[in-house]
Amino acid sequence: MKQRQIFLSLSLLFLFSFNGVNFEATLGKGPIFSNVVYTGDDTIYKNYPLKADEFYSPILQGCYPDPAITRKGDDYYMVCSSFAMFPGVPIFHSKDLVNWTDLGGVLNNVSEFNPHDTGISQGVYAPGITYNPHNDTFYMIVTAFTGNMGNIIVKTKDPMKGWGSPIKLDFNGIDPCIFFDDNGKGYIVHxxxxxxxxxxxxxHRVIKVWEYDVANDKVIPGTDKIIVDGGVDLSKKPIWIEAPHLYKKDGHYYLMCAEGGTGDNHSEVIFISDSPKGPFKPASNNPILTQRYFPQDRPEKVDWAGHADLVQGPDNKYYGVFLGIRPNDKNRVNTGRETFMLPVDWSGVFPVFENGLVPLEPKIKMPKGVTENKTGKDGFFPNGNFMFTENFTSQKLDYRWIGLRGPREKFISVTKKGLEIKPFAVNIKEVKPTSTLFYRQQHNTFSFATTIDFKPASEKDLAGIVCLQNERFNYVFGITKKGKDTYILLERTEKGVSTIMASTKIEIRKNIRLQVKANGDSYEFSYALNGTDFENLGGSVSGDILSTNVAGGFTGALVGLYATASNDAQVK
Known part of the structure; x- marks a missing residue:
């Protein structure tokens, strides 16, 4: 990272360029954040402690939806949707399906993937990942809603070492997945x-298949064919057949899809054929995974299950990854759609998710032969209840810290005192890259606290914590100026309309500790002028605007370290 340039005046501006679009960042002293502590404390994990041979599902908590998975030898790679979060398409690696390592994002070059002008629920979503043994190559295919990209594919010989440049594919639609047959021929379904x-x-939607030219990385014109029209039973008007995956087993081709939309009616269904181009016949026991048949008021509810992918585990048994949600006490979806896992019984003609047609439980058995659950230890991704502490002492920032609509590296620098954020002249409500370092909300009951070293120079300067569902639904908890006085304020933005919930004049003598705590739908924002004695600001406020089923879209809530040189949250 380039050293900070020294200017004679703090008011001078430096222009960062995002693929031809310029955003201003002040080169004055930005806020310095340190000692971040995120603590998850959900009751369900206390009620269901793990035995030695168990692990928790979801395996990825927080906004990691639309999982897809592949295997090469003993190595498993899994990708998820990221929308306008940056880098695009988070990717994880495992040797056993239990313990996962975060590898960052597949689309991490902003000159090639640039969601700078998209709403948070655009960008990229519903990736597929497939290993092709015929040329020892991994393929990640995804739909990009930015930069006129459309459906793209990237390749690598080794996901640990990064990916090639995106290749634009000439077909419409969404949710593509690539499949390679035993004879090396390639097919794309979407x-x-x-x-x-x-x-x-x-x-009403359809599933199409194309033949794929593996040598030239393009679909073969004229080979497209509709292989599913509407869904399992067109006469019942099924909606949103999507997220298709092709498999081959025992000489048959299987097409597995999501059906029913990503809400309460979501499900997973499967079809069979003697050819990858059909005709495909639905299984008589569809759906093979869903949570839609159970009372809405059931305790510890998991819902919206679907959008799945299958892989053979280390014990040669099949496993399925899929998305689901865990609503809070007000049935709101603040943690977003998460990645779950279940074993799959494929001893008969059709696969069935084991216990996927009864209310889902929070833990499952580890694959036979896997002897240690190391989640949260030795660099493995945590799950269950855990604490994440970040002191910003390492130049290599944890991959869980992400940007929105652009790379985090454009506005952060690690200093001896902590992480400095150089604020863009953009506030959190704009559809532009923001100078905010985000972390996904991963629990319904959590706390997130940070120490901030910041003295605003004007009313345009604000820094603090933001809780964000999208650009039109969020909370800002920050320090700013009014005239010669310094204030701390809490702003609520709902449907794009902002209201100052509370504010108070403060005197900054030393670094301030900021904290947000949530207990289900109840959120509280507090500050400590001396670093230890917290004072609440605004009382208890509703987390309703941080819920997917209130704010709309496809993402989960994010909590971030926020700075702006274009503050519009003004103390009255």
Whole structure:
């Protein structure tokens, strides 16, 4: 990272360029954040302690939806949707399906993937990842809603060493996945609209297949074919058949898809054929995974299960990864859609998710032969209840820290005192890259605290904590100026309309400790002028605006270290 340049005046501006779009960042003294502590404390993990041969599901807590998985030998790689978060398409590695290492993001070059002007729920989503043994190559394929990219594919021989440049593919639709047959031939399946004039109802979609030119990395023109129209039973008007994956087992081809939309009616269904191009016949026991049949008021509810992918585990048994949600006490979805796992029984003709048609439980048995659950230890991704502490003493920042619409490296620098954020002249409500370092909310009951060294120079300067569902639904808890006085304030933005919930004049004599705590739907924001004695600001406020099913979109809540040189949260 370049050293900070020294200027004679703190008011001078430096222009960062995002692929031809300029955003201003002040080169004055930005806020310095240190000693960040995130603590998750959900009751369910206390009620269901792990035995020696168990692990928790979801395996990825927080906003890690739309999982896809592949295997090469003893190595497993899993990707998820990231939308406008940066880098794009988080990727994880495991040797045993239990213990996962965060490898960052596949699309990490902003000159090639640049979601700088997209809403948070755009960017990229529903990736597929496939290992092709015929040329020893991994393929990640995804739909990009930015920069006129559309459906793209990237390749690598080794996911640990990064990925090649995106290759634009010439077909429409979403949710692509690539499959390689035993003879080396390639196929792409994806969700698309019905042929023009043939849409029968709202939500009517189809699954298409293309032959894929492996040598030239493109679909073969004229080979596209609709292999599923509407879903399992068109007469019942099924909606949103999507997220297709092709598999081959015992000489048969299987097409597994999500059906019913990503909400309460979400499910996973499967079809069989003697050819990758169909015709595909639905299984008689569909759906093979869903949570839609159970009372809405059931305790410790997991819902919206679907959008799955299958892989053979280290014990040669099949396992499925899929998305689901865990609502809070007000049935709100603040942690977003998470990545779950279940064993899959494929001893018969069709696979069935074991216990996938009964209310999901929080833990499952480790694959046979896996002897140690090391989640949260030795560099493995944590799950269950855990504490994450960040002192910003390492130049290599944890991959759980992400940017929004652009790379975090554009606005952060590690100093001896902590992490300095150089604020953009952009506030959190704008559809532009923001100077905010984000962490996913991973629990319904959690606390997030940080120490901040910051003295605002004007009303345009603000720094603190932001809790964000999207650009139109968020809380800002920060320090700013009004005239010659310094204030701390809490702002709530709902449907793009902002209200100052509370504010108070403060005198900054030393670093300030900021904290947000949530207990289900109840959020509290507090500050400590001396670093230890917290004072609440604004009382208990609702987390409703941080919920997917209130704010809309596809993401989960993020909590971030925020700085702006374009503050519009003004104390009255």
């Amino acid at each position: 969700n698309d609209a019905p042929d023009k004039g043939k849409e029968l109802y709202e939500g």
